[in-house]
Amino acid sequence: MSANQLALWYLAASVLFILALKGLSSPVLARRGNLFGMIGMAIAVLVTLAITKKVAFILIAAAIGGTIGALVARRVQMTQMPQLVAAM
Missing domain, CATH: 1.20.5 (Single alpha-helices involved in coiled-coils or other helix-helix interfaces)
Incomplete structure (x- = not known):
């Protein structure tokens, strides 16, 4: 995996974490916020495991x-x- 691909995956995870925090600001959006957070964490963990x-x-x-x-x-x-x- 190239450095650019790695940076893009981590950027995607970061954006999902930000969306998760935004979603958790409202009870109506909490379910979607949790989903964004889980997907972001899965991406971050899998990319880290792939490069280590x-x-x-x-x-x-x-x-x-x-x-x-x-x-x-x-x-x-x-x-x-x-x-x-x-x-x-």
Whole structure:
């Protein structure tokens, strides 16, 4: 992947993140804002994995972090959502 292609993919992800923030400013547009954010993050992660040489290290770190996050999330009740957000 050339440097120009890489920059364009990251630019697309950045634009999607900005659109996500704009969408989250209104309850009517929140669903679309979340979708833009998810697509932007998927692009950023996939491009990063495509250009790095240490994919296994990144995936292991993500698995460890995901496991810890899932364990913390299961122990928090719905009334403790602010504490869960703070823990993450």
